[in-house]
Amino acid sequence: MKLITTIIKPFKLDEVKDALKSAGVQGMTVSEVKGFGRQGGHTETYRGSEYAIDFVPKVRIELVVDDSQVDSVVDTIRTAAATGKIGDGKIWITDVSNIIRIRTGEVGPDAV
């Protein structure tokens, strides 16, 4: 089992969610976050004074999938989240040692 974490542009959330649902993903956790990567934030100008805004709003999606799904999920996210412009975000994959479904007590892949 893997935890797939991805940071995407906020306006891409709906497209990514719909694509993942179509690809058979059954659940995900979404949070609004701020950060910067190589994009390096942006600038805003108020009454002639320019401010550097380091942290840009982003959306983080976390989902746990079975090992066999990883490649297709990563492809799905990449396809749906890409704009080709700087700031599209990242995907990273982490090993998960176990999962427990709280309601039923199921463990491992059954709980995904």
Place this chain on the structure above:
Amino acid sequence: MYAATIDQGATAWVLMSIALVAFMTPGLAFFYGGMVRAKNVLGMLIQNIFAMGLISVLWAAVGFSLAFGGTGKYIGNFDFALMKDLATLESLPGYTGDFALVIPIVAFFAFQMMFAVITPALITGATADRLKFSAYAILIGVWAVVVYPAVARWVFSPNGWLFQRGALDFAGGAVVHINAGAAALAVILVLGNRKGWPREAMPPHNLPFTVLGTGILWFGWFGFNAGSALAANGLASQALVNTHLAAASAMLSWLLVEKLRAGHATTLGAASGAVAGLVAITPCAGFVGGMAPIIIGLTAGAVCYLALALKNAFKFDDSLDVIAVHLVGGILGAILLGFFADTKVNSLGFDGVLFGGGSKLLVNQFIAIGATFAFSFIVTYVVARIIDATIGLRVSAEEELVGLDQSQHSEAAYQ
């Protein structure tokens, strides 16, 4: 109860104008409130609303009498203190002949009260995010007694020395804007800069509030300027048209200069430009006509934008640009009036340089600007120093970091 000289149309318009000008202070609260950071928005709103409470009561107690009582050139007296005789008074000292009031004195009292309320509230834009609330209350309370009535006397009252010299100020370019701008500068020189300014970004937290506030100010300004005709006639109509055209054209020139210099036409720029135009037309509103308001507005939008650079050049943290917009805008309006004043618009005024009046009016305008600035700056500076030495003007570093909403008022605007 009143003499037959009361004009019902004039009275109706002035009563309406009182409400319009009263609405400007909450408008100013939102104009400024949107520009501060989220942790200070209530601090800004309450400081403005509080002026409606405190200054109104002080105006009734002594302010009006000090501004309009008696026959002194420099200050009034206590004849009308605690609203004595205001309900039955038929005329005010100095307001005779051409200047005779055709509205009840108590309506004039209320109209002037709204001016006295908004003027110290303007200072809050410069002192944003760091002025202690108790110090603010004392500062504007003292200011509303020792500074405002004197300048109102000099400029507005026919007994005032600047009025008698022949300086013109239709609706308060000097009394309201130069006066408040000079006071703002004096206070921030004692108060100091916000922690982290200008290194740290302090962007506006809610520009939609600022646009809302601009709309309320623009709307209320029709009462401020056209109401200052104290009549419902051609002059009031001209003042209303001038007010609108100056705001409109100043917005355009601000946006144009901003686009050329900074790359974008901004929402904050549109709002600021309109207010700069409203400020500059204030002294001129009932003395100019034709294309003058558009020329005054176009000039104000560009000059006030360029004046934003002053605070960075001199390193004083005029947080929301009260000096660039109100002090510079007010001075600019007073000077331009020396060129554009036209007795065909208002026979009680004087002709400016461009209408055959020579430099006489212009010189008087400079004297009015200099006297208002010097008096307001010096007295305010002394008052601010005394408050700072006793109870302290400024919140602690920790309170400033937490924000005024929590540290001064134990509230949060947003949950």
